[in-house]
Amino acid sequence: MKGAGRRRIYLMRHGHVDYFAPDITDPRTVPLTDEGREQAQAVGDALQHATFDLAVYSGLPRTRETAEIVLSSLDAPPPLIAHDGLEEIKSGWIKAITREELAARLAYSFDGAEEPGARFLPDGETFADAQMRVTTALEELVLKQDWRSALIVAHEGVNRIALGWACGGGLATISAFEQDLCCINLIDVDVTPAEGGAGLQIERMAIKALNMTAYDYVKKGLSRSSLEHLFGVDFGGLRPRG
Numbered sequence: 260m261k262g263a264g265r266r267r268i269y270l271m272r273h274g275h276v277d278y279f280a281p282d283i284t285d286p287r288t289v290p291l292t293d294e295g296r297e298q299a300q301a302v303g304d305a306l307q308h309a310t311f312d313l314a315v316y317s318g319l320p321r322t323r324e325t326a327e328i329v330l331s332s333l334d335a336p337p338p339l340i341a342h343d344g345l346e347e348i349k350s351g352w353i354k355a356i357t358r359e360e361l362a363a364r365l366a367y368s369f370d371g372a373e374e375p376g377a378r379f380l381p382d383g384e385t386f387a388d389a390q391m392r393v394t395t396a397l398e399e400l401v402l403k404q405d406w407r408s409a410l411i412v413a414h415e416g417v418n419r420i421a422l423g424w425a426c427g428g429g430l431a432t433i434s435a436f437e438q439d440l441c442c443i444n445l446i447d448v449d450v451t452p453a454e455g456g457a458g459l460q461i462e463r464m465a466i467k468a469l470n471m472t473a474y475d476y477v478k479k480g481l482s483r484s485s486l487e488h489l490f491g492v493d494f495g496g497l498r499p500r501g
Contacts, residue, residue, distance in 0.1 A: 262405045262459055266448045267467075269306070270421055271329070271412045273321040274298040274441040275489065279358060291324045298441035299325045301474035303332030305443075311337050312406035317345040317413050325441065326412040344396025347414035348389040351382030362490040363499035369419060373430035379416065386420075386430050393420045401448055402459045415485065418444065425464045436469070439478070439485045443471045 274295030278286050291299065306329060314330055316322040318341040330336035355361035364380070371377050372386040379386060400409065413421070419433035425446045426432060438444075445467035453460040475481050487493055 262402075263450050263452055264407070266401060266406065266450060267408045268444075268446040268448065269309070269311070269408070269410045270418055270444040270446060271302065271325065271410065272415055272418055272438045272440060272442050272485075273319075273325040273412060274328075276321050278361070288320055290320055295321070295325070295441065296328060298472075298474050299328035300332075302441055302443060303329040305473040306410075307332040309333070309408070310335075311408050311410045313337055313400070313404065313409035314339045315342050315345065315400065315409065315411045317341070317347070317417065318343045319346060319414075322412040322414070326410065329410065329412070342396055342400070344392050344399070345411065345413045345417050348379040348386070348416035348420075349384040350380040351378075353380060358490040359492050359499075362486055362492045362494075365486055366484075366494065366499050367434075369416070369434040372433050377430075386433075389416065390420050390423075390430055393417050394424045397421060397424065398461070401450060401461060418442075421446070422466060422469070425466050427464075437485060439470055439472050439481055440488060441472065441474065442485075443473065444469050445471075 274291045275298060276289045276295055277292050278289055283289050311333070314326060314337045316326045316339060323339070326339055330339060353361060353364055355364060368380060377386050378384065379389065415438045418438045419436045422436045422444060423429050423432045447465045447467050448461055449463040450459050451462040472478060472481060481488065483493055
């Protein structure tokens with residue numbers, strides 16, 4: 260059947276951004292920093308001989324810019340399409356004066372995601388709703404489009420949910436899936452004809468690689484968590500107070 264077989268997803272997180280840049284009034288519109296563009300270029304260099312049939316970003320500028328840089332290294336990149344089902348988990352508005360305060364409020368925010376009614380920060384989207392949105396988007400891409408290799412550039416929370424979906428552990432596992440800036444995850448998805456021959460189904464998923472960083476393969480310079488790196492802080496392994 261057309262579309263059946265093994266699909267490979269290259270699932271990325273966007274590169275470094277600065278939510279405290281002087282000209283940023285809406286965090287949704289934040290662009291990559293010079294560091295973020297260098298990270299994305301390192302991924303582009305690493306994947307320059309890859310072939311993608313599908314390229315998707317979340318609809319937000321930081322994922323679009325990351326994807327464009329990566330795809331610019333390819334000889335024949337596919338068109339880049341947006342899918343708002345892959346936008347980052349929606350949080351409530353947080354009032355924070357410093358990077359340290361904001362990072363402290365965000366730290367450990369994925370713990371207990373599986374608990375009933377758990378939300379991504381006060382007044383934010385429930386993890387259950389985010390899981391439904393993200394997995395629906397991924398299943399739509401896998402089962403309703405014909406491709407073999409796809410690049411998907413999304414966000415930390417989205418990627419954690421996707422990895423929980425792929426490993427079968429769901430929300431109870433997502434706090435364990437660290438996602439460094441501009442990292443790559445590889446997910447192989449086996450697609451077979453559905454019972455009765457009506458459409459396709461996902462038979463099996465395997466995480467082939469997790470949180471790879473092309474700009475630092477052995478993570479010698481990435482001893483901090485991704486959140487500490489993003490905000491330029493170091494909690495030293497201690498649980499910060501928000």
